[in-house]
Amino acid sequence: MHFSQFYIVSHPRPVRESIEHYRRMLDANPFTTVEHGMGFEAFTAQQAQEDTLPSRVQRAAADYIGGHPDEVALTDSTTQGLALIYNGLTLKPGDEILTTTHDHYVHHEAIRLAAERNGVSWRRIPLYDAPAAASGEQMVERLRHAIGPRTRVVGLTWVHSSTGVKLPVRALSRVVTDVNRTREEHDRVLLVLDGVHGFGNQEEAVAELGCDFVAAGTHKWIFAPRGTGIIWAPDKNWGLLRPTIPSFYSPEPFTAWEDERPPKIPTRASWISPGGFKAYEHQWAMADAFEFHRRIGRKRIAERIASLNTLCKDGLARIPRVKLLTPRDSALSAGIICFDVAGQTPNETVRKLLERKVIASTSPYKVSHARLAPSLVNDEREVEAALHALRDIA
Numbered sequence: 001m002h003f004s005q006f007y008i009v010s011h012p013r014p015v016r017e018s019i020e021h022y023r024r025m026l027d028a029n030p031f032t033t034v035e036h037g038m039g040f041e042a043f044t045a046q047q048a049q050e051d052t053l054p055s056r057v058q059r060a061a062a063d064y065i066g067g068h069p070d071e072v073a074l075t076d077s078t079t080q081g082l083a084l085i086y087n088g089l090t091l092k093p094g095d096e097i098l099t100t101t102h103d104h105y106v107h108h109e110a111i112r113l114a115a116e117r118n119g120v121s122w123r124r125i126p127l128y129d130a131p132a133a134a135s136g137e138q139m140v141e142r143l144r145h146a147i148g149p150r151t152r153v154v155g156l157t158w159v160h161s162s163t164g165v166k167l168p169v170r171a172l173s174r175v176v177t178d179v180n181r182t183r184e185e186h187d188r189v190l191l192v193l194d195g196v197h198g199f200g201n202q203e204e205a206v207a208e209l210g211c212d213f214v215a216a217g218t219h220k221w222i223f224a225p226r227g228t229g230i231i232w233a234p235d236k237n238w239g240l241l242r243p244t245i246p247s248f249y250s251p252e253p254f255t256a257w258e259d260e261r262p263p264k265i266p267t268r269a270s271w272i273s274p275g276g277f278k279a280y281e282h283q284w285a286m287a288d289a290f291e292f293h294r295r296i297g298r299k300r301i302a303e304r305i306a307s308l309n310t311l312c313k314d315g316l317a318r319i320p321r322v323k324l325l326t327p328r329d330s331a332l333s334a335g336i337i338c339f340d341v342a343g344q345t346p347n348e349t350v351r352k353l354l355e356r357k358v359i360a361s362t363s364p365y366k367v368s369h370a371r372l373a374p375s376l377v378n379d380e381r382e383v384e385a386a387l388h389a390l391r392d393i394a
Helices: 013-028 030-037 040-044 053-065 078-088 105-118 136-146 169-180 235-240 251-258 280-284 286-296 298-317 346-355 380-393
Strands: 072-075 096-100 121-125 151-157 190-194 213-217 229-232 322-324 337-341 370-372
Touching (some): 053 072, 053 280, 053 286, 078 105, 078 213, 078 229, 096 105, 136 169, 280 286, 298 322, 337 346, 346 370
Parallel strands (some): 151 190, 190 213
Antiparallel strands (some): 072 229, 322 337
8 A cells, every 4th residue: 555655656547658658659750759849840940839749748737837838847856946946046145045944855955055156145944843733823923033134035845744744835925925025126035935745735726825936846746757847937037047957948048059149038937947858758748647637626636635634644643652743734734644653763663564565654854754645546445554554563
């Protein structure tokens, strides 16, 4: 029984079939498939850019996100997306990046590398102390008090894989909006969100959260092919980034290279999408993962995952010697449930569950916990079976 599909997913049938379709095309005629599929003919005005397969992916992603295709950059992971954002921002000595103590290694490391490169400082704050007792009001107030006059970027994570806590992102984004009312446009605070563990299991549309940039891998809750992801930002914000990696997704940088001139600014989302040859059958099949979600329905998916997680959390809370760490309130949790078993390390708990055919995980942090993550691949029977296994080992 798989309770760690949030880590990296099995491909559902429509996605597997799409990957196989593009793989056959690539194997039969690799040059023509890539040349036409990527729209390289558009670079010489022989093809419309909107006819390309990456454009199809952008349209599908934008429809799910609630934005416009031109607001979506394609990446291979959350890690790459965060690095492209932070490295691309134009920051100056004296500026500060504010983040939290709860974020994943890749978020902190993307910030650290960008801070060193730009000569800026960065700082981490706790938004809550005990995750089970976290409250939206507490998190809002802590962020409000932490933003200082030098703060130029706030980095948050929608759902913490360390604790299972889901941030009230809209309320936190309003804090940033309030701060910006007294700032000039060039000095406003930008909100960067690692959205990966809310993207695909929440009813809220990313474009409505109030963030300036959102990075998310799509090979987790979205059920897209492995090695895929997106960055979303409002159109006006892409001009704030400098591309890090040469792009194959827009004619303008290529034409500028031919004409021996800089590209005509502002930067567009497509300029941020890293070039280089890809596992194209995986990237192009992303569109079918978003279509898979559309057919089921965002609301149905969110309600189903919330229902299974509530069943699991309520069951965990009743087991003696098990300490539930994730909030039981669905407003403050999503699809990841963290817990401890008295007298056991998280690794011991996960090993004992595996012996009972329950695939759980541990959180990769200095303070680690065992995790279960009921998702679309599970049902009530499997949740009850996992709880039964925990009663046996607790």
